[in-house]
Amino acid sequence: MRARCPYAGTRHLSLSVVSTLAPDDPRRQLDVGRTLPAAQQPTWPDPAALEEAVATLASYPPLVFAGECDVLKTRMASAARGEAFVLQGGDCAETFAAATADNIRDRVKTILQMAAVLTYGASVPVVKVGRMAGQYAKPRSSDSETRSGVTLPAFRGDMVNAFDFTTQARTPDPQRLVRAYHASSATLNLVRAFTTGGFADLRYVHDWNRGFVANAANARYERLARDIDKAMKFMLACGADFEAMKTTEFFSAHEALVLDYERPLTRVDSRTGELYDTSGHFIWVGERTRDLGGAHIDFLARVRNPIGVKVSAKAEIDDVLRMIDVLDPAREPGRLTFITRMGAGRVRDALPPLVERVTASGASVTWICDPMHGNTFESASGFKTRDFDDIVEEVRGFFEVHRGLGTVPGGIHVELTGNDVTECLGGSERIADADLGQRYESVCDPRLNHQQSLELAFLVAEMLTQD
Numbered sequence: 001m002r003a004r005c006p007y008a009g010t011r012h013l014s015l016s017v018v019s020t021l022a023p024d025d026p027r028r029q030l031d032v033g034r035t036l037p038a039a040q041q042p043t044w045p046d047p048a049a050l051e052e053a054v055a056t057l058a059s060y061p062p063l064v065f066a067g068e069c070d071v072l073k074t075r076m077a078s079a080a081r082g083e084a085f086v087l088q089g090g091d092c093a094e095t096f097a098a099a100t101a102d103n104i105r106d107r108v109k110t111i112l113q114m115a116a117v118l119t120y121g122a123s124v125p126v127v128k129v130g131r132m133a134g135q136y137a138k139p140r141s142s143d144s145e146t147r148s149g150v151t152l153p154a155f156r157g158d159m160v161n162a163f164d165f166t167t168q169a170r171t172p173d174p175q176r177l178v179r180a181y182h183a184s185s186a187t188l189n190l191v192r193a194f195t196t197g198g199f200a201d202l203r204y205v206h207d208w209n210r211g212f213v214a215n216a217a218n219a220r221y222e223r224l225a226r227d228i229d230k231a232m233k234f235m236l237a238c239g240a241d242f243e244a245m246k247t248t249e250f251f252s253a254h255e256a257l258v259l260d261y262e263r264p265l266t267r268v269d270s271r272t273g274e275l276y277d278t279s280g281h282f283i284w285v286g287e288r289t290r291d292l293g294g295a296h297i298d299f300l301a302r303v304r305n306p307i308g309v310k311v312s313a314k315a316e317i318d319d320v321l322r323m324i325d326v327l328d329p330a331r332e333p334g335r336l337t338f339i340t341r342m343g344a345g346r347v348r349d350a351l352p353p354l355v356e357r358v359t360a361s362g363a364s365v366t367w368i369c370d371p372m373h374g375n376t377f378e379s380a381s382g383f384k385t386r387d388f389d390d391i392v393e394e395v396r397g398f399f400e401v402h403r404g405l406g407t408v409p410g411g412i413h414v415e416l417t418g419n420d421v422t423e424c425l426g427g428s429e430r431i432a433d434a435d436l437g438q439r440y441e442s443v444c445d446p447r448l449n450h451q452q453s454l455e456l457a458f459l460v461a462e463m464l465t466q467d
């Protein structure tokens, strides 16, 4: 007898507009969050325009499907047990202008190339998660920005306002929420086409990686590349089904920051009656919005997606433990990921007590290392940058700490682009401070370029093969 697909038939997501919700509609739960303090929200100047944009979003189809979120949850659970390794990567802030076919292709290609190398290093499947198709909003350290005596609202991401330093550009415009949906939809459509239509074929990916090590600057990775080559030939000789390796799973993730975007895209799964934020498969809250009594944690607690919380060296461990009770009371495998971003200098002293106490509490979370956000500084020439060596050092510390404690390093979360930008220092191309101005394109944090991303993957693969 053929097994019945649990998602067959009826599992559509209901779509009615928020203001017309029935009294028993589960989305009414989200109203609780509206009464809580919400950090980092735009001040929309026109409430009627906001209401219209929110209603429009609520009428649109979901970007992802509840069943896919559940699949990712099982993948995250595997990573927590050491049976998979998670690679999350993409821009710090996506922009509408950069959501082009070439840029999306190159970012997906970079992630696929990294994943192939990491799969070899980890000897387990790599769960590929794009920090994309929704990463259009940014938390800021200040609500405003002053230049030459002129003060305007800070740039909060293309979902909210524009980067140019003019009153018009910086005024939050709710129609941008709708544009973010369309840009995310187009991005996701192309990503799905690339990853299921033949572009992700492991043989191509392997060839691209051969191109990377053919560059003399990357000669030190030749041995690992040769080992991968041998493994590919071995698989071929054994008759491995390369046709089946033409496609790959690929998930989307972003920071659930602007609640006027996330709430209307939250839908009821008709199979279970549960809420899912259908703006992306995996959503996280950042270091600045993870306040226990705040609206963001309340929101995450009410949706069933796999979720993440960024945790810095400043976090109070007692708060983190309380967060587990709020976000994952059922201790559901794969539900909760802590994305730690301690900084290369702090990871070895700040991470162990956190991991120890979380483990002792009986919680099972997935641990992922973000080696970017604890390592940002301003270069002598005034660019916000990161040093490749610090990034590698934080990942190294992350592995050391988990190995020392007998816990599982479940993956990495990196800001990267497939383009040849000059935003982070170092790497085999030895980008120096004087080079940063050549191609600094990020509107927010500095990203690893294509070469630096691959180099990081080779280095992490080496760390993984030390097991």
Ligand code: PEP
Binding pocket: 092, 139, 255, 285, 286, 287, 288, 310, 311, 341, 373, 445
């Ligand atoms: C980010 O991921 O871009 C970010 C702002 O991170 P964090 O919340 O860790 O500072």
Ligand code: CO
Binding pocket: 092, 093, 373, 415, 444, 445
């Ligand atoms: Co960032």
